[in-house]
Amino acid sequence: MHDDQVEVTAEVVAGLVREQFPEWSGEPVRLLPSSGTVNAIFRIGDGLSARFPLRLKDAGAVLAVLEREAEASAELAGVSRFPVPEPVALGKPGVGYPMPWAVQTWLPGAIASEVDVSGSVGFAEDLAGFVGDLRAADTRGRVFSGDNRGGEIADHDEWVAKCLAESEGLLDVRRLRALWSGFRELPRTSADVMSHGDLIPGNVLVADGRLSGVLDTGGFGPADPALDLVGAWHLLDAGPRDVLRRVLGSDDLEWERGRAWAFEQAIGLVWYYLESNPTMSSMGRRTIERLLE
Template identity: 75%
Template structure:
């Protein structure tokens, strides 16, 4: 089952043809689809050291190229400040072989995503995660501010989306209770200036090595945002004990912590219903995050 109405399918044969046409130096390398719960790109390994990412949703080729170029710049910038490994951009491919959009190539990072190696009970992982968030926060914004798209700006600007999520979640979730929670979250005031943020710290974008943070993926959203945005990882990735370790390590005050919870809530509400049939792993992540948000504090 496809995840999106406008989804473009990509096969290993298509990828091999594109590489033969555009990157002859990689011709003959094994092409393997990477099993993934990701919702934005189909990912293929090229040999042992590279990965190719193909946008799944059909958009104008010029628009897709601008997005990929922006993501490449952001990913390269994050890799320079990250205390853990992150993929680095290598090349951009052109439409061809039946695939209608540009695509990207970056370095491949070994490791296991947190969907498959659950680090939620590890205090050491929580400390590593806090160190990663702190390192990004310490990066220079160079005068940039949140661009106004997606999560990371004003909570109340997401009211229309949340109304749709509540309507679509009837029969799936305790919607009246969740509406009441959003009515409180949306009023939380913003106090801190924008800081640099990963922007999407969900289990599929985090690599685990043993019980430690092994690396981060999907770094193209690196940019300025609400300092609370990357705190979504506390509820997406951690149980209550390590979550408290994460908070103490970062030194979050009550307001910032609640805003982080609000951003996690906003994201979780969207994935539960949208991926209920097409991507049960993502939908289940949303349910688990909501359960963690609703559980009583210590």
């Protein structure tokens, strides 16, 4: 998927486990099929999963990120009513893999990209409950750090312009450019709240049509309250989407900013992952379709 991607196999992971965590050396290691773009995920036995960053970076920088993510994940676990993975250990670079890696608890359930819950009112209510739990958490005076999404929408003009140029022939670029011109003007009027930051189908677990868990919690931090509303367009059709809005009490401005963040994320998925990750590309296209309804 990426020019600087590091390949890692189950055999390599098993070797790293034997060397660094001998207490798990008898557990089977298997690669999990995933549409994720940041980490390769391996299951260790029945109770653990290991995340291996895919893009080659300095080992020290990767370790700092993994440590921050572990701290954030533990904090989110303390406020969520729904199960989330909890950090267990950090692995070191070793034979066959040049960067640190992370071990966390395994959660059962099917990811929402494999089980369609877009029409489920119950799931929409659950998702609103999860977002509400995060919003109610104490920011402890922290504010948005300036990384990725969650601050000022217009700061993403350059990225969106590139995505629109790359999307010629794939999407209705003229219409999308007009949509972004309105989104980028939306004012920011509310203070940061705690946010998951990436509520896409691949990060949401489902059981019996209801939310059963949330993955990829290492980005938990302060951001625009509208940021987690991206899940309304990534995951839900119109009726359940309205239910989520009603439960959260989003006003018109917050709702439109949520649409803007969903747009900023989706517009980069369609063209970038068109050939290397069709699941992510299709997800982006479906979100764009919902935004244009």
